[in-house]
Amino acid sequence: MGIPVKYNIRNLIVRKITTGLTVLGIALVVAVFLCVMSLAEGLTRVFQSSGSERNVIVIRQNSQSEIQSGIYRDQVPLVITLAGIEHDTDGTPLASPELVVGLNLEKIEGGTSNVTLRGVSEKGALLRPKFELVEGRMFTPGLSEVIVSRGISKRFKNCGLGDTIRFGSYKWNVVGVFDAGGTAPDSEIWTDVEGALSDFKRSAYSSVLLRTADIISRKEIIKALAFDPRLSLEGKSERVYYEEQTATAEPIKFLGFFIGVIMAIGASFGAMNTMYATVSARTQEIATLRVLGFSRIAILSSFVIEALCLALLGGVLGCLFGILAVNFALSGITGTTNFSTFSEVVFAFRLTPKLLIMGIVFSFFTGLLGGILPASRAAFTKITLALRQAG
Amino acid sequence: MKFLSLILKNVFRKKTRTILTIGSIILPLLVICIMGSFLKALDAPDPAETKGMFRIVTRHKVGLTSDLPLSYAQRIRQLNGALGVTTFDWFGGVYIDNSARNFFARFAVEPETFLQVFDDARVTRGSIEDWMSDRAGALAGEDLMKKFGWKLGDQVVLVGDIYPVTLQLTIKAVYGVSYGGSDGLFFNRKYLEEALPSFEGTVGTIWIKCADADAANRLSNEIDQMFDNSPYPTKTESEKAFQMGFVSMLGNVKLLLTSLGVIIVLVIVLIAANTMALSARERVREIAVLRTLGYTRKMILMLILGESLILALTGGFLGLAIFIMGLKPLKISLMNTPISGFASAIMPFPEVILVGFGVSLFVGILSGIGPAIRASQRPITEGLRHMG
Numbered sequence: 001m002g003i004p005v006k007y008n009i010r011n012l013i014v015r016k017i018t019t020g021l022t023v024l025g026i027a028l029v030v031a032v033f034l035c036v037m038s039l040a041e042g043l044t045r046v047f048q049s050s051g052s053e054r055n056v057i058v059i060r061q062n063s064q065s066e067i068q069s070g071i072y073r074d075q076v077p078l079v080i081t082l083a084g085i086e087h088d089t090d091g092t093p094l095a096s097p098e099l100v101v102g103l104n105l106e107k108i109e110g111g112t113s114n115v116t117l118r119g120v121s122e123k124g125a126l127l128r129p130k131f132e133l134v135e136g137r138m139f140t141p142g143l144s145e146v147i148v149s150r151g152i153s154k155r156f157k158n159c160g161l162g163d164t165i166r167f168g169s170y171k172w173n174v175v176g177v178f179d180a181g182g183t184a185p186d187s188e189i190w191t192d193v194e195g196a197l198s199d200f201k202r203s204a205y206s207s208v209l210l211r212t213a214d215i216i217s218r219k220e221i222i223k224a225l226a227f228d229p230r231l232s233l234e235g236k237s238e239r240v241y242y243e244e245q246t247a248t249a250e251p252i253k254f255l256g257f258f259i260g261v262i263m264a265i266g267a268s269f270g271a272m273n274t275m276y277a278t279v280s281a282r283t284q285e286i287a288t289l290r291v292l293g294f295s296r297i298a299i300l301s302s303f304v305i306e307a308l309c310l311a312l313l314g315g316v317l318g319c320l321f322g323i324l325a326v327n328f329a330l331s332g333i334t335g336t337t338n339f340s341t342f343s344e345v346v347f348a349f350r351l352t353p354k355l356l357i358m359g360i361v362f363s364f365f366t367g368l369l370g371g372i373l374p375a376s377r378a379a380f381t382k383i384t385l386a387l388r389q390a391g
Numbered sequence: 392m393k394f395l396s397l398i399l400k401n402v403f404r405k406k407t408r409t410i411l412t413i414g415s416i417i418l419p420l421l422v423i424c425i426m427g428s429f430l431k432a433l434d435a436p437d438p439a440e441t442k443g444m445f446r447i448v449t450r451h452k453v454g455l456t457s458d459l460p461l462s463y464a465q466r467i468r469q470l471n472g473a474l475g476v477t478t479f480d481w482f483g484g485v486y487i488d489n490s491a492r493n494f495f496a497r498f499a500v501e502p503e504t505f506l507q508v509f510d511d512a513r514v515t516r517g518s519i520e521d522w523m524s525d526r527a528g529a530l531a532g533e534d535l536m537k538k539f540g541w542k543l544g545d546q547v548v549l550v551g552d553i554y555p556v557t558l559q560l561t562i563k564a565v566y567g568v569s570y571g572g573s574d575g576l577f578f579n580r581k582y583l584e585e586a587l588p589s590f591e592g593t594v595g596t597i598w599i600k601c602a603d604a605d606a607a608n609r610l611s612n613e614i615d616q617m618f619d620n621s622p623y624p625t626k627t628e629s630e631k632a633f634q635m636g637f638v639s640m641l642g643n644v645k646l647l648l649t650s651l652g653v654i655i656v657l658v659i660v661l662i663a664a665n666t667m668a669l670s671a672r673e674r675v676r677e678i679a680v681l682r683t684l685g686y687t688r689k690m691i692l693m694l695i696l697g698e699s700l701i702l703a704l705t706g707g708f709l710g711l712a713i714f715i716m717g718l719k720p721l722k723i724s725l726m727n728t729p730i731s732g733f734a735s736a737i738m739p740f741p742e743v744i745l746v747g748f749g750v751s752l753f754v755g756i757l758s759g760i761g762p763a764i765r766a767s768q769r770p771i772t773e774g775l776r777h778m779g
Binding site for chain 1: 405407408411412414415416418419421422426452453454455456457483485489550551552553555618619620621622624625626635636638639640641642643644647651654655657658659661662664665666668669673728729730733
């Protein structure tokens, strides 16, 4: 027969201060873990949600990203006439040769960072279904005009509607603000690709983005590019291209687990202390329970359950702290550098249910680790000795 | 200090508890030390202050992905106060594979002028003449040689990503620096020009060594003014400012790590305070007895506070000792993880050790003060009546 859980709950309530301190300690550990992981999650999310299944991005062979790639002007007609590319209503292929350049802009909060300036052709916006102009108008080709994503316009100087971005003799007027629904263009500034080529005196585009008719033609186009020795280009599904960049979030994830695991072990030591104190204060009580006929297993599980209650209470509180922190203190957008393109990526903290469950699991193991030894001490208490022990 | 032995007896009365508490101080303290070293490493010392190196860097005003004409280096050379001028081009590329472990800095440079500007680096093996005599020769850092187990004369193959060429380099010379890491690989830009004619005549950054701080300031302005209305405007800044530019790209890493650190300190305080509360409660009656024996309230306060201080400081010293001794194995074990780039920067900085010590002192006082006051203020009669 088991000892009712009520017994354990009451014990936790009786020792308010100790219970409170232990629970708070575990809660903070879980909250720290959740904050770091939601940062990594937010960053990963940008890359995973970017890129459409049917889009193919064409870059030079071996270049890891657009910023390192180069596609010469005379290669473009060969690429956009490949079979399997979807056509617009006017019969032109849905393809956009593009140029990316890193602009070293000043952040509003101080310091500088590289922001991707993307020169797009007229099909550029059509190829990105989540693109939406929210303020102002589209740039006019040939007029040194740019449109800026909402995330960048909030984080960088001179990037608001009506402002002018200047670099020596270079000058671009901001005529519009756009939103790309949390995808990669949310960290970019867009302008007309031909204008950008002449502004930056480049002879080559960085990439060509294509919309394929279906998944089968996507595979065929990728294959056709790989086996065309004239081009020495490679095609990648746009989704795969962005997913390969999620490596940016790896150090943060690792840091989250690293800190989380070490801190959880530390917190479990604290829980163990609490449980040992509980057990030693109740030695006589435990002996009495044994005399009444409760088995060793019943007592062992009872104390493990008590430790788990303690830890899970901390876990739930920690999740609450995490939710509060992410939704209030960390609710704004933030940015870091994507080191595969060496440019700013704007993202928001994201606390997913999966992370919350991970936080609870963390606290569960903290409780298990902290409870098992004290519980076994309780279970193997010598009845006669314990009863004789003076309170 | 005649009560020291009494305090020590109390500290070790419950051995399991003492060990667990010390353990729960050591682990978070280690985390704090590691995070503190990251922060410290990000904040690299100013070469102008530490070594009297007044170097400035000129790049395209638009950003690092835009190149400058190589002729700019010649024009800067003619300016008054430029003691040495050399060029840098980030090659990037892939060595073996794309993993973090095989990533290091690779630059195309001018061997003739390289050491004039970076005269804090000294050649430890091979010679600059060897390097210059072989167009495909390379100069590698001591740390890098050690990391990959390279020897003089070894071949290093880099597959280009920015530049569509594959380079076969031979290590001809090795350099070391007295402060900081030596983990770069440098090769002759002429080799890249031959392999890729379109590279000819362009340069990523131009590094200038100046006589003193005034010259550095004056030259920065002069250079930027000289090219301001050209098709390739420049931005010139000190070496320190240039490096801090990379740190600021990471975003608010500093704020993030610092706030995590504060929360972790709070966690240690909570755990230690819990232990002290447990010990003090178990000893309520005993403390009342001590009081009847003539111990003053102040002595009781000191006894309990002393106990928490000894606990925290023991944890602190052990934690710091483990941090310092375990640094090498830790660095090696982090080499293959996603944070390898940061791991190589971890060092036992004196500031970090000081912070670690401060944290344990803080924890000792904060965790003991509550239980100490409560225990010392409790009336004797109540204490004697207390049921453990």
